[in-house]
């Protein structure tokens with residue numbers, strides 16, 4: 308087969324997205340976000356997101372095909388995120404994708420959204436090396452994965468024991484009064500502050516806990532420490548040095564993630580770290596990973612900002628890997644799995 | 655309701671009720687998929703849409719010896735119904751129409767439900783009483799979707815609803831309907847027979863007391879959805895959609911949720927006043 312052409316469809320959270328990828332070339336990439344509708348509630352409201360998916364599904368798919376000057380009959384396969392994500396949102400994308408696949412007589416792959424986040428880096432950097440390590444960081448996930456074969460074999464090396472990194476940022480952002488989503492605000496203020504201004508713990512890096520969980524993460528301590536510090540300042544009638552708070556938080560989180568990722572690279576003797584997920588747009592993390600990678604001789608592949616957030620390209624790209632590996636498509640009655648485990652690539 | 659958005663995208667040559675290239679999809683309760691005039695595929699489990707719906711569509715099409723390319727018209731149920739299942743059916747229908755170029759028509763389920771009840775109760779010797787139909791669907795959380803219909807102006811005319819579609823507790827619906835029925839009595843100078851028809855009609859039998867107390871309103875309960883009638887259900891959906899389309903009543907193909915989304919705003923935190 309020449310390079311497979313795959314339509315990827317994404318609807319796990321607040322983005323309805325579709326893209327066409329051929330081989331590792333991105334032909335079109337359309338994203339409709341319902342984020343503005345959630346902003347006033349301070350977080351994603353599943354029912355509102357799901358309604359938006361139902362409205363946007365066909366227009367987004369249609370535009371992705373049109374932008375690539377393609378017709379549904381020309382694609383080799385369709386891929387759709389089957390999990391993890393919000394059940395009501397997944398149900399819309401998967402139902403629509405099943406209908407498209409049946410009507411157009413195309414194989415359908417129900418894929419793992421999180422694995423898509425790392426697959427998408429191939430659009431920039433080409434195929435994965437045989438033995439790669441991946442760091443997934445998003446609002447819902449913080450994990451280190453060992454990837455032997457992106458289509459068939461992914462193992463979880465470490466994961467967060469409590470909050471995800473993005474979640475920790477969101478909570479501090481709310482405490483500081485930033486509008487939703489708060490991550491970009493913390494990022495911007497952090498660039499202006501002193502990362503050493505506040506002593507912030509680095510979870511699971513020291514002592515027995517650190518030794519027992521060398522590749523796991525914990526961010527609840529960071530969150531609590533920052534929140535207490537801010538509250539004490541308020542009670543003492545002092546103003547809050549917002550830039551320093553943000554810089555200390557971001558610096559601590561970025562350092563822990565980078566240090567543990569590098570340690571895992573050494574442990575698995577790999578020279579390539581793949582990074583993915585919405586939180587990989589964070590500039591402190593991007594900077595730290597590059598810095599540590601240069602020091603340690605590890606090539607760090609971080610996607611462009613517009614490919615960090617949820618999109619259809621990541622789904623299509625993983626679909627290309629599955630087609631190229633010759634894997635059979637998902638069964639017609641496959642389910643969604645809102646808690647799809649990270650080592651499951653395909654439904 | 656009754657919002658119009660121009661005409662259907664494709665020609666209306668696939669409109670006749672016996673046309674085998676017309677597919678009905680409804681997920682207002684469980685799910686019903688079928689080609690009018692043929693055995694439909696009915697699921698009673700309202701949580702199996704993602705897994706079963708497309709499989710069932712493929713099955714009824716296969717059994718009829720049809721492929722996706724043969725589809726000319728798709729009629730999809732718009733509810734009113736609880737959220738998730740309804741959406742699965744509508745997005746499926748929209749995606750099928752997009753991929754095949756079939757004409758897509760949306761049809762609320764209360765009008766065919768009312769027609770169904772009317773056709774079965776009108777000949778039952780109602781002592782010349784005026785026959786009204788309250789079509790309902792179970793909205794869960796002890797509420798019902800409802801709409802009250804008057805006599806039908808004949809098989810080929812759109813229904814004449816007396817109320818907007820609504821959602822409320824059965825007792826409150828009973829209050830409203832009793833008031834309307836009383837008004838009709840004084841206009842018509844005669845008794846009123848009322849059929850309450852659909853999912854929830856019988857389930858909330860004890861809550862229609864306001865109507866029962868009323869000596870001049872005879873209430874008959876008709877539990878169950880017309881879509882579970884294997885011989886007539888899909889045909890009624892198709893016929894209603896067809897009549898509406900012929901009268902230029904093309905509804906936007908959007909779910910009739912009626913209920914506002916559940917929104918729980920996260921706990922307020924003590925904010926530090928900053929500009930961002």
Ligand SMILES: [Zn+2]
Pocket residue numbers: 420424445584585616617
């Ligand atoms: Zn994601």
